[in-house]
Amino acid sequence: MRIVFHGENAASFSHGFADLVGEADITVLPDILASEADRAAYAAADVVVGTRFNTSLPRPAGLKLFHVPGAGYDAVDLGALPASATVCNCFGHEQAIAEYVMAGILARHVPLADADAKLRKKDWSYWAGAPERVHDELAEKTIGLLGFGHIGKAIAVRAKAFEMKVDVANRSPVPASERVDRSFTLDQLDEFWGSADFIVVSVPLTAETTGIVGKEAFDAMRPSAVVFNVGRGPTIDETALYAALRDNKIAGAVIDTWYVYPSPDKPDVLPSILPFHELPNVVMTPHMSGWTSGTIRRRQKTIADNVLSRAAGRPCTNVVREGGSADS
Structure with a gap:
């Protein structure tokens, strides 16, 4: 052999x-x-x-x-x-990617790093006891899963452990269950986009899914929404994503899968022809979510x-x- x-x-x-x-x-x-x-x-x-x-x-x-x-x-x-x-x-890889998504969500809601940095400077900004110092939590937030394969199912299990609501958009119908609160098919995406605080894209890259998240999707999302891409970069329209972040149509994004990748002749490249790296409301990682x-x-x-x-x-x-x- x-x-x-x-x-x-x-x-x-x-x-x-x-x-x-x-x-x-x-x-x-x-x-x-x-x-x-x-x-x-x-x-x-x-x-x-x-x-x-x-x-x-x-x-x-x-x-x-x-x-x-x-x-x-x-x-x-x-x-x-x-x-x-x-x-x-x-x-x-679904276990690792689900942990990555939950880590990204938790980082926005439990500001450990910022609290630590402030307290080292004698700044007690997050001290319990006054309503203006509260931080957010995941319970009762809604996570929207575009794609419900291995990755989507693993995320749903972990989201439910945090008492989140789970909405799913999938090519084939997904029945409601203890892990899924609401289900949408792909012809119901207009309704799905606005249903969630977090949208996680994990669909494979096909002719049908290329650019499935575009300008209309961002226009329909909540202004507080955060988008994750852990599937393939081009499933989210590159220009529409950049514009939505630049113009603050959505609150932010955590992007792990990209549009430009290193090659042997160009090992040091930015992951897009657009200046995502200049935006303050995007977390950029180098296609690492499943690599454990x-x-x-x-x-x-x-x-x-x-x-x-x-x-x-x-x-x-x-x-x-x-x-x-x-x-x-």
Whole structure:
């Protein structure tokens, strides 16, 4: 079994991988396959773990499994992969992303850092005992979840632990339950936008979801609303988001997924062509919300289980596309 981990992201899952799959020929390759040896190793792979595939890469004719070490596979040209290859993705990031969202919300409502900084200067601005010194709380606030997959469900569990109300907008109807107070379908978004104090976008990037949060959405939101993007950057219209923040149409945003990303030839870039970094009402993070030791551990196990299943001719989990028989 020749297993290739392609690129820096995939390489994170290679450490200790042999302990999970047993005897295997494991190769870790850089993002750019500059040498003939690297390209030959890629072309000979039975299994590729990687975040992208296109016609610029060598075509591994005998490929049995292409495994994305994450949920999104929009950078994988499925049509360019050999028909023999089963394509899988993996999750395991929802716990971390849910914690990130709750941390972002709590930071706005429990001002620990600001209280600490002030008290070090003998400023008792948050001292209990006077109504003008109160700070806010999460209980009874409404969180609106655009998308109710792995991430949305994990956020809902944690929001309910804080006694929040949970509204959901999803392509398929979500019945009301102990975790969901109100549900909207995508043709009811006009009503959904104004229903929540926090809007969390976690939908995958598709033709349908590109720009799904645009100017009309921001116009319909509460002026006190805070928007989170933990899905894919372009699901929120870049220009509309910047304008809404610049003009204070909404109270703020916490953005983890972006419009411009580093590349080997441009490693130091801002995450947008627009000057979000100059705005005081946005928290900017570098696509880090799901990147924890727990995520790596859970995803590594999913990948290893699928490698063993594919080799044994058993069904894989999280299948994006079925491939031919393992002997083809």
